[in-house]
Amino acid sequence: MKNMFLIGVLLSLCLIVSVQAQEEQPAGSLTSGTIASQFEYLNSISNNYQEYKVVKKTHLDQLRSNVVDSLKVFQVELGTQKEEIRSQQAQLAEVNRDLLALKDSLQEAEESRDNFSFFNIPIHKSAYNTLVWSIIGGLSIALTFFLFKFFQSHRVVQKAKRDLEETMEEFEQHRRNTLERERKLKRELVDALNKNSA
Known part of the structure; x- marks a missing residue:
């Protein structure tokens, strides 16, 4: 309501x-x-x-x-x-x-x-660079070693040539001296024979 x-x-x-x-x-x-x-x-x-x-x-x-x-x-x-x-x-x-x-x-x-x-081997550029520079370094060391040996043997050869030339000169001198002595001896022999025959 x-x-x-x-x-x-x-x-x-x-x-x-x-x-x-x-x-x-x-x-x-x-x-x-x-x-x-x-x-x-x-x-x-x-x-x-x-x-x-x-x-x-x-x-x-x-x-x-x-x-x-x-x-x-x-x-x-x-x-x-x-x-x-x-x-x-x-x-x-x-x-x-x-x-x-x-x-x-x-x-x-x-x-x-x-x-x-x-060479059919996958390789990273940094590893390749390291490999190449290692090869170049090794070849440089080998070249240095062989150049050292070459110049050392070249010196030995030059010394051997000089020694050979000196020996050849001594031999030539000895040969001349020997020929000169032979001539003298032959002359003396001829002179002695001539004296004996006269």
């Missing part, structure tokens, strides 16, 4: 307020503007009863319809944005796969640049 009485009082107040509200229409509308501005407009056109606001059912229905429509629009936009996010995530995943493939290709290219086949 008490509720019925309250409802009756509310309805009568609504009628009185609606008549007054029709006389004083504030600026704004329930058909345009943002939801917040529509709430403010509804609040301003609603009547007061104690600490409550009395709102026309048609205005409340209109506001609810506007809110539902706005929510539908937001849901559509949210769905569109979610679809865009999924599409962008798929694109990002594809870009990441391409990036990994490029990194692998780059690594293979760097390895193929730094490695090559030497």
